[in-house]
Structure formats: structure tokens, C-alpha cells
Amino acid sequence: MTAGRILVVEDDATLGVSLQQRLVLEGFTVRWARSAAEADAALKGAAPDIILSDIRLPDGDGETIMRRHFERFGLVPVIFMTAYGDIDQAVRLVRDGAVDYVSKPFDLDRLVETLQGISRRTSSGPQVGAAFSGSNAMRKIGATLLRAADIDLPVLILGETGTGKEVAARYVHEAGSRKTLPFVPVNCGALPAELADSLLFGHERGSFTGASGMHRGFFEEADEGTLFLDEIGDLSPVLQVKLLRVLETREFRRLGGSETRKFGARLVCATNKDLGAMVADGQFREDLWFRINVIACKLPPLRERREELPSLLESFASAAAARLGHGCIVVDAAAHEAAKRHRWPGNIRELINRVDRAVAMGDGHVLSEAELFPEGLVATDMGFGSTPDVNATLADVRDAAERAHIKAALARADGSPKEAAETLGVSRTTLWEKMRRLNIGPDDT
Known part of the structure; x- marks a missing residue:
């Protein structure tokens, strides 16, 4: 090894x-x-x-x-x-x-x-397949993904942020016959408009200003392997049309090129959005939705899998302690109870980040509630500390919980967006965008 x-x-x-x-x-x-x-x-x-x-x-x-x-x-x-x-x-x-x-x-x-x-x-992290062995619900999902692995049809993975959609996509790839071929993940929400065509399709030298050489795009890099389009719901209308064309013809061309190339990869898509509602609102093409929504699998949020929390806490704490050379570590009863009360808006990703930080900052022998939630339980019940407005929409409740959680993370990181983003399990760009949308200023911590 x-x-x-x-x-x-x-x-x-x-x-x-x-x-x-x-x-x-x-x-x-x-x-x-x-x-x-x-x-x-x-x-x-x-x-x-x-x-x-x-x-x-x-x-x-x-x-x-x-x-x-x-x-x-x-x-x-x-x-x-x-x-x-x-x-x-x-x-x-x-x-x-x-x-x-x-x-x-x-x-x-x-x-x-x-x-x-x-x-x-x-x-030292868990194996991909281990994510689908913790509860009856996850075992059923794992079995569905395993059956889908060798069926050459598109797979659509649904679920909230942090539920493990990329882990599921990699499981489909690694459990099938394409496991030795490339797995190419693409965050559709992060594709810059001016470079999207080049990133997806590639380009020939001189095809536009600054194109000093040939570039292979994601469709070409995937070869006969798996192309994973994460956050497919964020794909722009123009790119939706172009993706649909590739899926219909299984062909594409590099920008500035005349040679038609075959697209032979398996397609796996993921999103945390309701694509059906987006289709009804005219925000997502219905024909593209039909193309990608062939084998659909929805990952439940961690708050609906609370029976897994004890084993996940122990497993992640042991792994973190081993990485840090602490030896054996015990998760105390108060930490287990606090974990059960927490809403886990960041799901598995949040759990891993909290445990890693708690083990690193603790005494190395016992993981306590105070170490797991140093800011207090800011996301219990409806997702935030105070009693929510009974007339609030689900979007309002979610935004309030997210705002409180980001502010707490920034406070723990002394206002550092980089450290807060690492704790929250998101990129700095994603954190900055959420801070802008939720009106969180640099001093608002």
C-alpha cells in the first residue's frame, strides 16, 4: 500500500x-x-x-x-x-x-x-461503500445504487447539501464495470459563463482570444468512464440546451474544431433542488429532466437518520483521534444526547467537521458536548434557537437556521471566512455567496 x-x-x-x-x-x-x-x-x-x-x-x-x-x-x-x-x-x-x-x-x-x-x-476516512451500511434506509439506497452501477442509464441523486451525493456518485462508478476509467466531477454551479463552453467541450488553439493551445473539456476527459454533474439544477438555460444535445446525439465538438467526437461516458447527476418544481416554473427544461431522471435516488438528511448518529459519532471520533495520534477516545453521553437534539443542517459534512474540530481542540481522551457544540445548540428543533414564527415559510426557516449557523462558525473562526468555510465544509466562494444572500456582514458575528 x-x-x-x-x-x-x-x-x-x-x-x-x-x-x-x-x-x-x-x-x-x-x-x-x-x-x-x-x-x-x-x-x-x-x-x-x-x-x-x-x-x-x-x-x-x-x-x-x-x-x-x-x-x-x-x-x-x-x-x-x-x-x-x-x-x-x-x-x-x-x-x-x-x-x-x-x-x-x-x-x-x-x-x-x-x-x-x-x-x-x-x-484514514471511511470507504465509499461504508456510507450505505448504517441503517435500513441507507442499506436500501446502497442496494439501489449497486443495481444501477452496471445499468448504462443516467442516475439522478437528490438530497440536501452535505448528505453525500458525490459519495453516492463515486459508489455507482466504483461498483460498476467503469471503475478503472476516469471519474470526472463537475460543479455546474461553479462554471463561469465566459468559460463554460471551453470547460465542458474543450477548445482548439486560436478558437478565441487567449486560447494559446488545445484544451480537452470535461466531456472528453470522462472518456468511457463516469461524468458526474453536481448541482445540475444550477446549470444555465443555455448550457441545459447544449447538454441535452450531447445526451441526444452522444456527440460534441471542441470550440473552434470541426471534428465530431463521441461522448461515451456514464452520466450521473445530483442536485439539492426540486427539479420538478423548477420545470413547472420554467427554470429547468422538461426534456432534459426526462433525460437525466431515469434512475432516481434520494438521500435522506441526517436528521431523518438519527439511529445512525451514535455509530457515526464513534466512528468519526476514532478516525480523527487516530489521525492526530491520540489513541482511544470516548464520546460522552452528553455529547450523544446533544447530537440527537441538533438539526444537522450541514448533514454528514457538518458532523465530520464538528467531530474533527472537537477531537483536535479537546484533551484527546473524551469528546464532550462543549467541544462538539462550543457555540451551543444553535440549530435545534426548527433550526434556530428562538421560537420560530408559525407563519414562516420553509425557506424562511431554512435561511434563519443557515444564517445562525454561519454566524456561529464565523465567530468561532474569529471572523476568518477561510477557517469558517473549512468548518462548514463548503468552499470560500460558496460561503461568500451565502453571506451576501443572507446579509451577513464581516462584523456581523
Whole structure:
């Protein structure tokens, strides 16, 4: 078993060879990219567990590589290497998601220890299939997904944010015959309008201003594997039409290209929205809905799976304690009772984040209610502390709970959006958008 997959991005041949040899000896699987272009190509394959990158490259920079990867696949641990000890740049990169920053020449032994610690944390999570074994409801969902895995029809996964829709999508992929082929996740809500066509379909060199080379889009990257379109309900009307065309013809072209290419991937979609209601309101195409709503599976929120809470708490606490080297840890009775009363608006994602923080900040032996909910139970019953207006709509109740939870997370993070986003299990962009929508100011914590 390897210690994890590392992408090393370094144009200095001597340092690159040295890093590759040492990390391979430590048990890592290493891919060495000597330029920004090689790094971009490498990141289109199997996603690394860690990126170790130089800042300055002959054809670009490591910061751009990091941001592109974050936009497509979310956060992955990144450590930057640089011969330019610019503290302002270091602070900015760490603030924006990098794990660490080392100045050349650096202590290789210490760097290896850091990489090993990151690898232990990222590799000790539960297996994909384990998510569907905790209750009768989840076992039935797991059985449905297992049957769907080898049926070459679109799968639509429904559920609230944090219920594990991507975990379910990966389960469909890994349980089927395409498991050795690419799994390409795409957040439809994060596709910038001006780049969406290029990201989805790819482009040829010179097809638009700035297109200095050929680019393979998500449809092409998926090959014969699985294309996972997350937040499909956020897809713009224009892109809905284009997606429908690809699904009908199983063909597409790169921007600026004349060659027709086949789309051979399995399609899995997910959303936390009511697509049926969106169709009725004219916000989502009915013909596209029919295309993707073939095998539908709805994941229940954690508040409807309370019988799973004791085992989930114990499991996540044990995993977090093992990562941190604490040994055995006990979840006390008060923490279990508090978990039962909590509404869990962030679902499994919130539970994992709360437990990780509680174990890290606690004494390492007992996980208490105060550590699990240091801000108090801000989301019990109807989702917020005070008695709700009986005339409030469900949207009002949900917004009130979300606003209270975000404010509490910001307060715990001393107003840092980055730390609050990590605690809440969302990207900084998502948090900023929610703060804007819910009218939460920087001082409103």
C-alpha cells in the first residue's frame, strides 16, 4: 500500500530527481511535472492526494495550477516551494487554501514528515461503500445504487447539501464495470459563463482570444468512464440546451474544431433542488429532466437518520483521534444526547467537521458536548434557537437556521471566512455567496 499520490511540480532537474527518489523511498506514488503545462496534463488524470509545487515555473506559476485545480475538484493539500521568501505571498497563498510554504533550501526530512502527516489524515476516512451500511434506509439506497452501477442509464441523486451525493456518485462508478476509467466531477454551479463552453467541450488553439493551445473539456476527459454533474439544477438555460444535445446525439465538438467526437461516458447527476418544481416554473427544461431522471435516488438528511448518529459519532471520533495520534477516545453521553437534539443542517459534512474540530481542540481522551457544540445548540428543533414564527415559510426557516449557523462558525473562526468555510465544509466562494444572500456582514458575528 502506498503512502499516497503526490504531484511534484518543479522545473529544477536536480531538485526534482532528489524529491522523486526520496518520496518513492518513503512509499509515495510520485508524478513529476517539469512545467505548468505538464502539471495541467497530470491533473487531468487521477487526482493526487497532495500537490508539492514550485512557485515560479518556466511557463507559468504554481499558484495558477492550485487555483485551477481548486475550481474543478475542490481543496487538495498544496505545499509551495520557492527561492523567493516573500512573506506577503506566503500569507496570501496559505489564506487562499495552501497548507504550507517552504523556502529553498529547505529541510527535506521535515518536509517528508509534513507530507506523511497529510497522507495519514487524507487516507484514514471511511470507504465509499461504508456510507450505505448504517441503517435500513441507507442499506436500501446502497442496494439501489449497486443495481444501477452496471445499468448504462443516467442516475439522478437528490438530497440536501452535505448528505453525500458525490459519495453516492463515486459508489455507482466504483461498483460498476467503469471503475478503472476516469471519474470526472463537475460543479455546474461553479462554471463561469465566459468559460463554460471551453470547460465542458474543450477548445482548439486560436478558437478565441487567449486560447494559446488545445484544451480537452470535461466531456472528453470522462472518456468511457463516469461524468458526474453536481448541482445540475444550477446549470444555465443555455448550457441545459447544449447538454441535452450531447445526451441526444452522444456527440460534441471542441470550440473552434470541426471534428465530431463521441461522448461515451456514464452520466450521473445530483442536485439539492426540486427539479420538478423548477420545470413547472420554467427554470429547468422538461426534456432534459426526462433525460437525466431515469434512475432516481434520494438521500435522506441526517436528521431523518438519527439511529445512525451514535455509530457515526464513534466512528468519526476514532478516525480523527487516530489521525492526530491520540489513541482511544470516548464520546460522552452528553455529547450523544446533544447530537440527537441538533438539526444537522450541514448533514454528514457538518458532523465530520464538528467531530474533527472537537477531537483536535479537546484533551484527546473524551469528546464532550462543549467541544462538539462550543457555540451551543444553535440549530435545534426548527433550526434556530428562538421560537420560530408559525407563519414562516420553509425557506424562511431554512435561511434563519443557515444564517445562525454561519454566524456561529464565523465567530468561532474569529471572523476568518477561510477557517469558517473549512468548518462548514463548503468552499470560500460558496460561503461568500451565502453571506451576501443572507446579509451577513464581516462584523456581523
